[in-house]
Amino acid sequence: MGNSIYSAALMDHNAHPDNKYDLQDATYSHDGINPSCGDEMTLKLKVNDGVIEKAAFTGHGCAVSQASADIMADLIEGETVEEARRLSGLFLGMIQGKELSDQDREDLDEAAELESISRMPARVKCAELAWRTLDGILDENGE
Amino acid sequence: MSPNAHVTDLTVNPYKADFPLLANNPELAFLDSAATAQRPAVVLDAQRRFYETMNANPLRGLYKLSVEATEAIQQARQHIARFIGAPNAKDIVLCRNTSEALNLVAFSFAPMVLRPGDEVCITIMEHHSNLVPWQQVCKRTGAKLVYMYPDKNSVITEEEMRAKIGPKTKIVAAAQVSNVLGVENDVKTMAKIAHEFDAYMVVDGAQSVPHITVDIADIDCDFFAFSGHKIFGPMGIGILWGRHELLDAMPPFLTGGEMIESVTQQGATWAPVPEKFEAGTQDAAGAYALNAAITYVESLGWGAIEAREAELAKYCIEQLSALPFIRLIGPADPAAHHGAISFNVCTVHPHDVASILDMNDVAIRAGHHCAQPLLAWMGIESCCRASVAFYNDKQDIDKLVEGLKKVWSMFNGE
CATH class of the missing domain: 3.40.640.10 (Type I PLP-dependent aspartate aminotransferase-like (Major domain))
Structure with a gap:
């Protein structure tokens, strides 16, 4: 299944989402919903001095949304809020079909592997859910 | 032989030829007629x-x-x-x-x-x-x-x-x-x-x-x-x-x-x-x-349409019931189904099921089917739905079943 969006990385993150748990000492929490399918996600962050120390999520959704959330949490942990915002902008741009530079691809790391979803309009919202929730959490908390 | 024997034989399909989209896509198993049907050339x-x-x-x-x-x-x-x-x-x-x-x-x-x-x-x-x-x-x-x-x-x-x-x-x-x-x-x-x-x-x-x-x-x-x-x-x-x-x-x-x-x-x-x-x-x-x-x-006749669709529902539900990882939603009796057959694949989200089936040329609907209160009442967020019309046949159902086996092995295989 060469053209599949279901890459080994995606399947692995879906089956074993290391960041899917209820973060106890979170500073911020935000709910995201995908209205087209009713999938829900709660994203929690522990932010200290402008740095995202921990990111975790709970909820339910398809493999694409779950893997995308897990990959995102891996990516933004240890990053500053500004960097997380920049990465989210890159990711959402990519999913909307924007070309990535080699540097962007490197910065997005595993998340860049979800690029093929940009060619599946029906699944774009699934991939975006965690990242839109991240934008929501940062907006809501003035970060 | 019953008068409808020729229409209830699901290995024979005289209908697809009437529908240009289906005739031009012989590999397509279109199982989403409840969302919108195909149109015959006469229309x-x-x-x-x-x-x-x-x-x-x-x-x-x-x-x-x-x-x-x-x-x-x-x-x-x-x-x-x-x-x-x-x-x-x-x-x-x-x-x-x-x-x-x-x-x-x-x-x-x-x-x-x-x-x-x-x-x-x-x-x-x-x-x-x-x-x-x-x-x-x-x-x-x-x-x-x-x-x-x-x-x-x-x-x-x-x-x-x-x-x-x-x-x-x-x-x-x-x-x-x-x-x-x-x-x-x-x-x-x-x-x-x-x-x-x-x-x-x-x-x-x-x-x-x-x-x-x-x-x-x-x-x-x-x-x-x-x-x-x-x-x-x-x-x-x-x-x-x-x-x-x-x-x-x-x-x-x-x-x-x-x-x-x-x-x-x-x-x-x-x-x-x-x-x-x-x-x-x-x-x-x-x-x-x-x-x-x-x-x-009307030219096909309601007797023929109902007989063939009953046979399709029966075959589809029989085949789905034989898959241990499928949970049927709705009545178990095929005779109670008119078009729609809803189900879930254990542990796999319906959107993933539909995407993988699509890679195998099987078109089904997945999601809340514009019936969110019903799904919430049944305690599920979403489900898969295969829906049949008289122009479907055994091959369409078999492709669905093959596709579902693929879905299961992708998510649960070695």
């Missing part, structure tokens, strides 16, 4: 013929072409009336689709009968199009929205109807066939009980008209709505039938051209039914093509 030809030979604005022109266009609409009305058992073609109102037809009833008729404290009674298995308009009119009028629920066999029993329909009920609205569970609701009994309490019965026929013989005189309902595109006609044409005296008493829904009798600077009077409800230029070509779609369906 596409009719649409083209209208524009090539009789195109003019119906109703107002005084020249031959316009008269022909008007004729096309009137003949369509007459045929549609016969098709659903309506006594008078003048009570067939052209709309865009079932949603618009039901909104017409909710906006124009419901406020005439609803007062604060009254009740509108619907079923939990309604499509949003027969649910949200009632929520909205209840909010506007101060009426209460009451739900009937099915039993474990997906049946809304007479006992349940009698528990929910009562002296406060002014309107009962129900799908004749559920777009998720595939079951047929006993709308005839609902209408009878509604009328015992002087309430009105609205039937959503979107999912019943393509699969079963419909006779509104027998149902004895007060309004009946369906969509052309689910019965092999074009998208954008839908039908509302209403009892003449009710349509006559109702104010118009949309106002403007063609629906008036006369207009002054400060006022207007309305054209008679059905034109009163048909503001603006109607989709005459759509009505003409819907007429052709109904002619096509």
Whole structure:
């Protein structure tokens, strides 16, 4: 299944989402919903001095949304809020079909592997859910 | 040999050749007819013929072409009336689709009968199009929205109807066939009980008209709505039938051209039914093509359609039941299904199921099926739905089953 969006990385993150748990000492929490399918996600962050120390999520959704959330949490942990915002902008741009530079691809790391979803309009919202929730959490908390 | 043996043999498919999209895509297993059906060439030809030979604005022109266009609409009305058992073609109102037809009833008729404290009674298995308009009119009028629920066999029993329909009920609205569970609701009994309490019965026929013989005189309902595109006609044409005296008493829904009798600077009077409800230029070509779609369906015969679809449901449910990782949603009895067969793949989200099936040329619907309250009531967020029409065959179901095995092994394989 060469053209599949279901890459080994995606399947692995879906089956074993290391960041899917209820973060106890979170500073911020935000709910995201995908209205087209009713999938829900709660994203929690522990932010200290402008740095995202921990990111975790709970909820339910398809493999694409779950893997995308897990990959995102891996990516933004240890990053500053500004960097997380920049990465989210890159990711959402990519999913909307924007070309990535080699540097962007490197910065997005595993998340860049979800690029093929940009060619599946029906699944774009699934991939975006965690990242839109991240934008929501940062907006809501003035970060 | 039974008279329908030739149509119930699912290895033989004389129908696909009639449908250009299916004929041109022999690998495609199209199992989403409950969302929209495919159209046979005779319908596409009719649409083209209208524009090539009789195109003019119906109703107002005084020249031959316009008269022909008007004729096309009137003949369509007459045929549609016969098709659903309506006594008078003048009570067939052209709309865009079932949603618009039901909104017409909710906006124009419901406020005439609803007062604060009254009740509108619907079923939990309604499509949003027969649910949200009632929520909205209840909010506007101060009426209460009451739900009937099915039993474990997906049946809304007479006992349940009698528990929910009562002296406060002014309107009962129900799908004749559920777009998720595939079951047929006993709308005839609902209408009878509604009328015992002087309430009105609205039937959503979107999912019943393509699969079963419909006779509104027998149902004895007060309004009946369906969509052309689910019965092999074009998208954008839908039908509302209403009892003449009710349509006559109702104010118009949309106002403007063609629906008036006369207009002054400060006022207007309305054209008679059905034109009163048909503001603006109607989709005459759509009505003409819907007429052709109904002619096509009738040429196949309801006996043949029902027999083949029953066989398809039986084979599909047998095959799905044999897969240990499939959980069927809705009645286990294939005979209770009319088109829709819903299910979930254990541990796999329906969107992933649909995407992987799509890679194998199998088209199904996945999600909440515009019936979120039903899914919430059943305790699920979403599900998969395969829906069949007579043009499906054994190969389509086999491809679905093969695809589902692939889904399972991708998510649970070594």
